[in-house]
Amino acid sequence: MVIGVALNFASEMSGLADPPKTPVLFLKPENTLTSHLAPVLHPDGVPAIQPGPSLAVVMARRARRVDRKVAFDFVKGYTLFNDFSLKETSFFRPPVRTKCFDSFGPLGPTVVSRSAIPDPHDVTLRCLVNGDVRQQGTTRDLVWRIPELIELITSFMTLEEDDAIAIGVPPGRVDVVAGDRVTVEADGFPGLTSHVVTEREYRDSRTMPPPGQRTFLALGLNYADHASELRFQAPEEPLLFLKAPGSVTGHNQVSCRPDGVEMMHYEGELVVVIGRTASKVKRSEAMDYVGGYTIANDYAVRDYLENYYRPNLRVKSRDGLTPLGPCIVEKEHVANPHALEIRTYVNGELRQQGNTRDMVFDIPFLLEYVTSFMTLRPFDMISTGTPKGLSNVVPGDEVEVEIEGLGRLSNRIVSEKDWRSLHE
Helix, strand or coil, rough: CCCEEEEEEEEHHHCCCCCCCEEEEEEHHHHEEECCEEEEEEECCCCEEECCCEEEEEECCCCCCHHHHHHHEEEEEEEEEECCCCCCCCCCCCHHHCCCCCCCEEEEEEEEEEEHHCCCCCCCEEECCCEEEEEEHHHEEEEECCCCCCCCCCCCEECCCEEEEEECCCCCCEEEEECCCEEEEEEECCEEEEEEHHHHHHHCCCCCCCCCCCEEEEECEHHHHHHHHHCCCCCCEEEEEEECCCCCECCCEEEECCCCCCCCCHHHHHHEEEEEECCCCCHHHHHHEEEEEEEEECEHHHHHHCCCCCHHHHHHHCCCCCCEEEEEEHHHHHCCCCCCEEEECCCCCEEEEEEEHEEEEHHHHHHHHCCCCCCCCCCHHHHHHCCCCEEEEECCCCCCCEECCEEEEEEEECCHHHHHHHHC
């Protein structure tokens, strides 16, 4: 559970004709809560939504009727919270519709221990939109401090371990829209980033099955032009390899470029999603076993490449190295999967372009080949290879793979240090 506090900055209160006499509290229910790098919904028909950077106090144990003098004994640590909202018409009683849309409460990415933050009442909060600081405030400006809030809240309700109190949003909320990247920052904390998306994109993002639950096959050198740019001949049979479950990540997530490597490159690919159990399928019937299609970015760290015919695990199966998404498009909505444009952009610049008509081995051939020796089940996936046009990517790069009719898969490259801070 997350409890929010409105109007808790003195600079905001000073402009009110009738400021509140007690903390203005509200709940952020379970449906609102989401995590670092997850999408945030921009509802249809709403001009903009507004982020709300806040420090959140995380409880260490059950707390009931706590005296302010011992309040910090009940605190486990602190994390960041982003209190997304529609533009508010009443600060004294925030309506549910304003505050409680699905995804309107990103939290994280980690809890920083109480001992690591010497004074939670001296933390500067920043809200960045697409990398620019748009809102800023310090917890020195709080009206009601943490011990007072804990004492007040626990005087009438019990807080459990890991419940959180978002202690307030500094004045100066800004508008954001679908396509914006919003980050909450504070010294001593890893940043909390959210990607604002349309309703359709949000719904689509929620249709992906959990990564790592099914078999994920991939192909090397399945485009003749890609083979030629690497000075290889096109293969005579599919060059298949398996992706480790931990290598799969989602839309709008991050992937790590290892320290000290010279070449890590993207590979924009069409992914075939199996619709029903397939074993020893005939080529003429293969498309009946396809459930739909999605997009993969099958990153490779070329420094670790032994040969292109058998990529080793360090090249292709590193944790989080294969973004997948943004959704599965049912096959009925894809007229011809063998005539789709594939484009890969780095920081908005087109770097790779090809068409699925140039596959060496088409989808029916692949399904017949694979199911001749292994059974595929619903939601198993085959990534069908990448066209030519590879280039190096480095930390900070935003990489987007677009396939005609399937949408755009977005991903950001981070350093090993940043990756560890998010995952350890």
